[in-house]
Amino acid sequence: MASRGIRDQVAVIGMGCTRFGELWNKGVDDLLTDATTEAVASVPGLELADIDAFWLGTMTSGVCGTTLSRPLKIDYKPVTRVENYCATGSEAFRNACYAVASGAYDTAMAIGVEKLKDTGFSGLTGIRLVGDGTDPGLSSPAAFSFLAPSYAKKYGVDRDQLKEVMSRIAFKNHKNGARNPRAQFQKEVSMETITKAPLVAGDLGVFDCSGVSDGSAAAIICRVEDAHRYCDNPLYVKALAFVAGPAAGPIDPEYDYTTFEEVVRSAADAYAQAGITDPRAQLAMAEVHDCFTPTELVLMEDLGFAERGTAWKEVLAGTFDRDGELPVNPDGGLKSFGHPIGASGLRMLFECWLQLRGEAPPDRQIDTVGPGRTLGLTHNLGGAPGEGVSFVGIVGTELG
């Protein structure tokens, strides 16, 4: 029994991604229609009717497959709605890839959507199940805020310095988003503004939190042997790894809030599938789940981009800047691109689609992509520290 992966069996041949943000004039139907239309148009000679099956990811913006087939008037095709918290978009993609790799379908589309800004509430409100009233009901920023003091304590970083590290992550992602016309926040923000912002939970200020956003993104896939019928430069799927943890964190005294075991496990699986031994050198870029700034800090270590206890120094040194050694979230990340839950995983893939194939606008094209460095990583985290799910995917422009 083993996780074998489907390396080089499936290719992405077209993609679409709406602008993310407070889209007061766009409903779920509009977002799905816009992302689908752009994705289909990106594949010459392909029409929506040519797609055999659909995987729709959304956490709260719809329930069954008709959420997609009704607005697009898709005629009697399989549409599967999936949900896996903040990894929902990646989960739609993963399952669509397996369907094509299995030979069940020739083409499939994975699409993610979320319409968060219609609730009128601050932050995320999540899915409400009938409960026994014993859940402490902490907000997402509060759940993730446990990371900061724990990391600082474990590695001897003083609290002010860690706040600077967190601010530096937000600063970088806002700087990247400022160049991205699809991002929610297209403005650079000064370190001082970030650091002095009002607190939301623990040491997390407003600028340490990702943008609550509306948006949609879609990918069209087919078998590798068919890819060149549609596309000269497809993206090949190298790895798809996903784990759900036993939610040990809140009940295990051993858990110290400085790592996500789910990420460590899913990354190890993904690297094995893709044959990666030195992710920091072999990857040309990474799109990671920066829901809150300390999350991105911890992810740099869990994904093997930095040694334990050193990511904070690497952040300050600019290692993960757009022009750094390994660009992380060159599109602005959840932080400034925005985080419409079901769409985020596919938005990350969209940035790999642009960057690895050299199609990003010149003012934000990363320069790490080149011979021998053709891989990009996408990462989603769902849940909270110690009690979540994690997805790691790897795509590349070359076979083998």
Place this chain on the structure above:
Amino acid sequence: MTAGITAWGTYLPYWRLQRAAIAGVLGSGGGRGTRSVASHDEDTTTLGVEAGRHALATGPGAGAVQDLFLSTPDPGYLDKTSATTVHAALGLGRGCGAYDFTGSSRSAVGALLLTLGTAGSGGRTTLTVVSDLRTGLAGSAEERDSGDGAAAIVCGPDGAVAELIGRGVASDEFLDRWRVPGEGDSHVWEERFGEEMYVPLAREAFAAALKDAGLAEGDVDHAVVAGLHGRAVKAVSKGLGVRDGVLAPDLSGAVGNLGAAQAAVALCDVLERARPGQVIVVLSLADGADALVLRTNEALTVAQAARAEAGVPSVAEQVAAGRDDLPYATFLTWRGQLRREPPRRPDPERPGAPTVHRSEEWKYAFVGSRCLVCGFRHMPPTRACLSCHTIDQMQPERLADVPGTVATFTIDHLAFSLSPPVVGVIVDFDGGGRYRCEMTDVVASELSIGDRVSMTFRRVWTAQGVHNYFWKARPAVERVGETEQGA
């Protein structure tokens, strides 16, 4: 075989309002001293649970209780019994009765008299919990002079520390203090009228009780006079004819008049100081007057020592431990007198009745589970072990009285609360097990990793007419002896 009171416990909330703070905001009113204030997450049911825990920490304990009576003028529910909530939170047996005596202060005395009588004749062990949470309109004497608190008294057929040796009653129908169901504030008739009604009633009841016990005024060693009519209580106290120093100290300057709980809290305070062979009289003025005469015995000394050993807080300790910097605006907010802008977050949903019932032991009694194979402790209880993955080899374990340590914490400005910000803590329990919960009775800026906490039963919120009760962490009241033992 001595029937009577076998154990007792009290609970005074942590917070105090300085009466001067009222004048500071309203420009008038106020006064000297402080009143006790139930927190935003406390009600008469939770106050009663805490008092009950203190009563059951020593003496016959939870397993011996055959009937539970909860008396309060301010019940959490009508139609639904609140005593069953207390029963569940205290982990009492399924075969133990649970009944409410609600409506008036006099019910509290009635409940206690009934249980003392039952202990003697029927031989049943009972737990009587009396609880009150009192307020009034902003700036009123009622708001200023009253207080919140609870007492719990165990009566049984054997092992009593004090037995009932006399009783006197004087009932009368007149209008002194009243509320129509649904009203939040009491109406009070002209003070002089009540005083003239109460004084002769109290004298009659006191005289009848002494006669019943075959004693004279000079035989009384401790006298408690209680009632919501302050002037009448003072007048009656002066004219009792007992020796100097016999009148129990008036706690109302520090904690306010505890209403239905006042007499029982004062009696507990006396039991914590009395010696064997003494005579205690409790005289309660509430729509008439009731007098109880009790005599202590040698078992009292043993009980007092056991309580000290177990670290059960005395009334005097709880009076002294109060925190008196509660802002008046916060007090008004907690009591629903000041409507504040809520966070832009969804209101909580009421919990599901079947969902709650399935997790009754966890939610109400804070019972986790320990794996019989590897010993890992789970909160909430689970069927599959996190550590060794064995399924259905679990032993239930009540953790309500197990202290813990703050592993880490956060201050949540976004989460729903009647009193934001919410303080979230990760607690590692002594003897194993971790739980993430809300922390209460704490000023967030004063909390540190490594702080010691204990669990307390609270009303987390009320949604669509359903009170959501559960446990929270609160700063532990560490006693010197325990700290030394731990080191």
